[in-house]
Amino acid sequence: MSSYSELFRAEGEEISKLGETIDANQIDQLLAMIGDNRHNIFVTGCGTSAMAARKIVHTLNVIGLAAFYLNPSDAVHGGLGQIRNDDVVIFISKGGSTKELTSFVNNCIDKKAKIIAITENTDSILAKDADLVVCIKVDRELDEFNMLATNSTLAVISLFDVVATVIMKKENFTKENFLMNHPSGKVGQQLAEDVKHD
Numbered sequence: 001m002s003s004y005s006e007l008f009r010a011e012g013e014e015i016s017k018l019g020e021t022i023d024a025n026q027i028d029q030l031l032a033m034i035g036d037n038r039h040n041i042f043v044t045g046c047g048t049s050a051m052a053a054r055k056i057v058h059t060l061n062v063i064g065l066a067a068f069y070l071n072p073s074d075a076v077h078g079g080l081g082q083i084r085n086d087d088v089v090i091f092i093s094k095g096g097s098t099k100e101l102t103s104f105v106n107n108c109i110d111k112k113a114k115i116i117a118i119t120e121n122t123d124s125i126l127a128k129d130a131d132l133v134v135c136i137k138v139d140r141e142l143d144e145f146n147m148l149a150t151n152s153t154l155a156v157i158s159l160f161d162v163v164a165t166v167i168m169k170k171e172n173f174t175k176e177n178f179l180m181n182h183p184s185g186k187v188g189q190q191l192a193e194d195v196k197h198d
């Protein structure tokens with residue numbers, strides 16, 4: 001087996017283990033908070049977590065949820081004005097104490113938004129202030145220093161891939177619904193063909 005194959009296998013194993021270690025009750029609560037939500041959902045994070053947040057927002061948009069990426073630096077310079085009572089703000093932070101995020105969590109609370117922390121540190125600042133904490137933890141990252149946010153980032157994205165899939169089934173999300181939200185590209189082309197022949 002090549003060294004490349006070993007790395008792909010190692011990454012896959014970490015994601016597979018997540019299904020055995022994550023608290024199903026936390027996923028149930030997450031589904032209730034965003035799947036049954038008819039308000040806006042904001043997802044925020046810094047660095048690699050910001051990239052994960054943008055992917056999550058896109059996934060939620062495709063299945064018809066009003067989700068938006070909240071840039072932390074823009075948030076504290078007026079961006080918080082878009083957050084309303086009962087909106088959901090999802091903070092993604094591996095350590096849970098990133099100062100760019102903790103600096104405005106109380107503002108979200110004051111606005112009566114619901115706070116979800118996605119973190120591996122359940123004793124962190126964000127976790128203590130959250131209405132729901134979903135603990136996402138991998139045994140190790142992919143690189144030799146165990147520092148590069150690789151497996152941990154994929155784990156967070158995988159969580160929301162699972163959540164989106166469950167919501168689609170629960171809401172009886174159809175190919176027609178899918179096509180309305182994703183009419184272009186290869187996906188849109190395939191959906192249009194499927195809908196035409198169904």
